[in-house]
Amino acid sequence: MSSLYDVINRRRDTRREFTGAPVPDEVLERILLAAHAAPSVGMSQPWDFVLVRSPHTLRAFREHVAAERDVFASTLTGERAQTFSRITIEGICESGLGVVVGYDPTRGGPQVLGRHAIPDAGLYSVICAIQNLWLAATAEGLGVGWVSFYREDFLRDLVGMPSHVRPVAWLCVGPVADLPEVPDLERFGWRARTSLDSVLHQETYRAR
Template sequence: MDLYDAINRRRDTRAEFTGEPVAPEVLERLLSAAHAAPSVGMSQPWDFVLVRDADRLERFHAHVATERETFAATLSGERAETFSRIKIEGIRESGLGIVVGYDPTRGGPNVLGRHAIADAGLYSVVCAIQNLWLAATAEGLGVGWVSFYREEFLRDLVGMPEGVRPVAWLCVGPVADLPDVPDLERFGWRHRSPLSTVVHEETFG
């Protein structure tokens, strides 16, 4: 798949997972793509926890369902109705969760390039996630980034040390298909804005 095709074909997958396992050699390619991401000071501050245990998947699913209801309770009217139609996770259906962590101690106390921008290491982890996501798209797999969770719950669930921050739970697996239009656009939650609305020349104004 052409790089630009993968970028435009990438979707936040929710309802399309088939439940089939990811082949070991494919998973190795995805993780290698993630590990090849650029990182501030070559610190490579990411970790990947692979979660397949049914009980652990179920526990995370229950936690996410609770957080989903917490958010839903803040909505009313059209927003509530629209949100009720959006499936927000495929935790059990995908059968594989990849928890991506950020270790700010990786690379030692003097990470080249991080002295002025404390979050540069976190940005590096997000680059690794995007690499994994594009590689998965090229492999014909789906990825869903679950955001309805509390960090401390996820840290405890997968045994991350106190100093390591869980940045993402990614549902990863084969899919029946990827929709042409992203779910949030298809259901009317938000629509993609034109490029011209976010490009500025010389100064923001």
């Protein structure tokens, strides 16, 4: 039991720590099987995984992400701008492997059990698969970095996803030199982790 909690607490969004070494095939299969074992609404399993290793594709995505990072940086001023300038979003080429996770809302047919009242339940299922992958990778000693500075249409076209499949995540995956004790965003002063008490409510929601 303690090992599960240890993995949860060691999980990090990694960037600068990637060594560039390849992920052994058997290890990659284990973490993908862990992702594929995630719970899904109506057993729809609405995820797809595109493995990207081509240096050309990695560079193209990195250039796109760098441009979007600059767009975000241009909206910041003062202390926020200074703090953000210290936070790296690299890892795309350094990891050597990108796992693009897609959401296919047509998976499972037009009547997915349990999704009729919550249309986003399928999307939540994909997030469960991503978390499974992330925890399995951590247990295997790998790092994972979730890249969020991208436009969905660009990434969809880059990896050839059909128009109805939504690219939910680009995950940089690979061996790392180490995992930081403190998450980067906390270490660089972007945000601090809140206490459980600050988000816990009893019976009904209470405004803070």
